[in-house]
Amino acid sequence: MRHLENLILNTDSYKASHWLQYPPGTDATFFYVESRGGVYDKTLFFGLQAILKEYLSKPVTHADVDEARDFFAAHGEPFNEAGWRRIVDVHGGLLPLRIRAVPEGSVVRTHQALVTIESTDPEAFWLPSYIETLLLRLWYPVTVATISWHVKQTIRAFLERTSDDAEGQLPFKLHDFGARGVSSLESAGLGGAAHLVNFMGTDTVAGVLTTRAYYHEPMAGFSIPAAEHSTITSWGREREVEAYANMLKQFAKPGSLVAVVSDSYDIYTAIKEHWGQALRQQVIDSGATVVIRPDSGDPVEVVHQCLELLDEAFGSTVNGKGYKVLEHLRLIQGDGVDPDSIRAILERITEAGYATDNIAFGMGGGLLQKLNRDTQKFALKCSAARVDGQWIDVYKDPVTDSGKTSKRGRLALLRHVEYGSVKTVPVPDDVADVEDMALPLGWEHAMETVWENGEFVRDWTFSEIRARSGQARIENKAGCHEAAFAD
Structure with missing residues (x-):
């Protein structure tokens, strides 16, 4: 099934029109993945690496763009042909994105950012949203x-x-x-x-x-x-x-x-x-x-x-x-x-x-099989956009369901060095790179950059993941000051 191998078509139909819907002057977006609660109060993070290797490691080609252009024309959706041609010509078909995530095997309390996705090319600011459909399938292995x-x-x-x-x-x-x-x-x-x-x-x-x-x-x-x-x-x-x-x-x-x-x-x-x-x-x-x-x-x-x-x-x-x-x-x-x-x-x-x-x-x-995305209420949401050179908070806060209120701003996940507790915090607007932000005493970054502009920065082994999962049990049994998770 050749058409199922085309990354550009690995999305929802309406995503094809979203590049036209952001405010004029937008040149960057920031998205995150979280479990908004669910059956369990902690999730074990796993599967992102497999998804990235399978779907994002193969460069997009002009033939893929041709196929997607013809498909969306017949399907009734506009298509950003120029944007995808640029990705092929300028980036060698590899997606200009930075993806940070907690190390696989980590056990993290719900309502915390597990993954963040940033655009790295001002002309491809729309890309993190486009791949939401693909990346959010992470809910299943997690x-x-x-x-x-x-x-x-x-x-x-x-x-x-x-x-x-x-x-x-x-x-x-x-x-x-x-x-x-x-x-x-x-x-x-x-x-x-x-x-x-x-x-x-x-x-x-x-x-x-x-x-x-x-x-x-x-x-x-x-x-x-x-x-x-x-x-x-x-x-x-x-x-x-x-x-x-x-x-x-x-x-x-x-x-x-x-x-x-x-x-x-x-x-x-x-x-x-x-x-x-x-x-x-x-x-x-x-x-x-x-x-x-x-x-x-x-x-x-x-x-x-x-x-x-x-x-x-x-x-x-x-x-x-x-x-x-x-x-x-x-x-x-x-x-x-x-x-x-x-x-x-x-x-x-x-x-x-x-x-x-x-x-x-x-x-x-x-x-x-007896599970779905709502078992742990997984969501991938935009939390920030840079418009006319200024970062603005992007969020929703529906009066009909407070459980769907989303996080605001560029985000980092911090871990307390001594207690192991984690907390999602906003990144100051004047900080260009999340990893350069000043951290409170006793805290460290809980996420690592795993993927940047088409290349793996961190490639976990299964033995490392298993060891991390086992260590999580020891830390949880020890108590690790649950109060430190409070906002």
């Missing part, structure tokens, strides 16, 4: 990373309460099952990569490839052999136990993991009779850990009952925290999983005396 990060905090809390090895197990406690439930391969890639910032278990191949392509990570995630219903039910109901035996024969080796969906007919019979009797010794002798997967029913009730039945059949030990850990087997719950059901399941099994060691979760639609 929101997936945010959901995944908050689930991680939930699971970590239960592991720390019930497990002898919380940190060692945590990276594999939430597995990405979401590839088939998203709207596109690109969504699977961006969303799958966003999840991998926090965890290392995934079946979303596109997510692993995205971290390799854009974040220098050779192998960000791992999986294990696992059955699906067709590989079990193709044996027929009367041969269900043979299907399970085949899984053991093929994959159950000393120290290995193998997952077997076991609810094709009756999960409780499968555990009590097939796993707990017919195959019990084979499981033990294999030296593998067999992961039983229930896939239907009330997740909270089914997980609890399955743990009880597996405990009866295979036994358990009591760990140093006083909670039971199954011998030879584990569970993975992948049906009906979302942040709320994960917490409910963990609360139930903890009350029943079982360690979080016993279970992992597979999350599909709830992780990669």
Whole structure:
């Protein structure tokens, strides 16, 4: 689909007319991205680098301009042909923009600027607005990373309460099952990569490839052999136990993991009779850990009952925290999983005396698809324009919805050196470059220039992003003076 590769057409129709709508004398604009609240009070920033590399690294050509000119003429919109020709001729087809952002992997409270976009060519002042449609899609990987990060905090809390090895197990406690439930391969890639910032278990191949392509990570995630219903039910109901035996024969080796969906007919019979009797010794002798997967029913009730039945059949030990850990087997719950059901399941099994060691979760639609831009109320807005040589504040303040009041002026995000708190502040009019502004004692810039005039200034590795995300948890747990976030 050649037309979808044209950057000039990667916008909303009405954007084509906006270059004619700014006040005469405008020669610069300044935009920002923020989460205006939402389900969570903190967001994990991720995905900008992938979007910039994919869409802004390839120069615009005169052929692209020709195609866009003809399209908008037929579409009913005016088109800034001269402006785009200038970008090709003067800038080599690379966009004259400066983009600053918080480092990827940062966990930032909502209502703070996460990204700023500035024009750098007076004759291309209209450009930051033109690419809003493209850049605001950043909401998707940030929101997936945010959901995944908050689930991680939930699971970590239960592991720390019930497990002898919380940190060692945590990276594999939430597995990405979401590839088939998203709207596109690109969504699977961006969303799958966003999840991998926090965890290392995934079946979303596109997510692993995205971290390799854009974040220098050779192998960000791992999986294990696992059955699906067709590989079990193709044996027929009367041969269900043979299907399970085949899984053991093929994959159950000393120290290995193998997952077997076991609810094709009756999960409780499968555990009590097939796993707990017919195959019990084979499981033990294999030296593998067999992961039983229930896939239907009330997740909270089914997980609890399955743990009880597996405990009866295979036994358990009591760990140093006083909670039971199954011998030879584990569970993975992948049906009906979302942040709320994960917490409910963990609360139930903890009350029943079982360690979080016993279970992992597979999350599909709830992780990669059951979200939208309003989950965290993302917006990209203009906050300043230079008209006749003077910077003016650009903002909206609708009387019908104060939640949509936007920020004013050129903006910087500052971080307190000691406490880690952040605050969005205006840049004085007499400061030409944001990075040159005088900072209050004890504060530093929380954003870095990542992209300028078609080139990467800062190229994050995935390992750096993961480390930053993990450090955010430590800082949040330590307290870090939440009052410092107040305006």
